[in-house]
Ligand SMILES: NC(=O)C1=CN([C@@H]2O[C@H](COP(=O)(O)OP(=O)(O)OC[C@H]3O[C@@H](n4cnc5c(N)ncnc54)[C@H](OP(=O)(O)O)[C@@H]3O)[C@@H](O)[C@H]2O)C=CC1
């Protein structure tokens with residue numbers, strides 16, 4: 001499959017590198033379109049594909065065109081892309097918020113898949129939700145799914161609107177995790193640890209705790225209970241979290257991310 005990627009930043013290149021790693025595309029058949037001069041120079045030097053800085057008619061030769069520019073840049077990209085796209089090509093968008101209908105309208109193109117990955121895709125450990133226009137048949141969709149799976153796992157989302165919730169939960173999710181980690185490290189430093197020691201204690205705790213979620217025969221509440229002894233230290237921390245609204249704040253924040261995804265659609 002010949003693949004063109006428009007916007008080769010963090011996510012565009014996470015996809016490109018995963019495809020190359022699993023031999024799903026040859027470097028000679030991977031077109032990297034990147035506007036940023038600095039980034040395109042770096043890509044040229046690393047020889048990860050054919051690097052160009054503008055959209056041109058070459059794109060018409062590619063089976064799949066991936067849109068990984070910021071949602072705010074989409075209309076400008078669409079104005080150029082619609083003049084060079086050909087009917088059998090599939091467009092795969094990973095842009096937050098922008099729905100299939102708008103992509104189809106601005107590109108004047110029917111075959112659109114919309115996906116929402118996350119940054120662990122850089123390690124092949126991402127999770128991506130995706131939806132597709134009904135014009136894309138089963139076998140074509142399977143090919144796209146196989147490509148996405150090179151970046152980690154994927155889930156087909158039948159109701160496209162739910163991709164905004166995927167965006168808020170797993171798309172943005174890594175940042176929530178780092179936010180918690182960051183503030184735990186900060187607490188460690190306030191208690192007198194060096195940064196490196198605080199980091200070690202927190203990171204290994206997160207890693208071990210994550211594995212317990214999957215292997216222990218306990219649900220999340222039971223796992224919490226197993227740490228929080230009656231009248232002990234964990235209970236004291238959880239009481240303060242509750243009083244400061246950490247729990248409701250987290251939920252409200254994620255719902256606000258979903259709201260923002262819907263705003264980006266406009
Ligand atoms: N980061 C994340 O965690 C996730 C992001 N996404 C989505 O992925 C998309 C990309 O995000 P991300 O990789 O973080 O963003 P980046 O800013 O890292 O990458 C986007 C790149 O596209 C370039 N670009 C802009 N306009 C054009 C154009 N006309 N032609 C070619 N290249 C262009 C930008 O250049 P310049 O900087 O000069 O504008 C930039 O280098 C977004 O739509 C985002 O919503 C989805 C899931 C997770």
Ligand SMILES: O=C(O)[C@@H]1CCC=N1
Nearest residue numbers: 096167168171172173
């Ligand atoms: O913050 C954003 O808008 C993008 C989408 C999901 C993660 N990053």
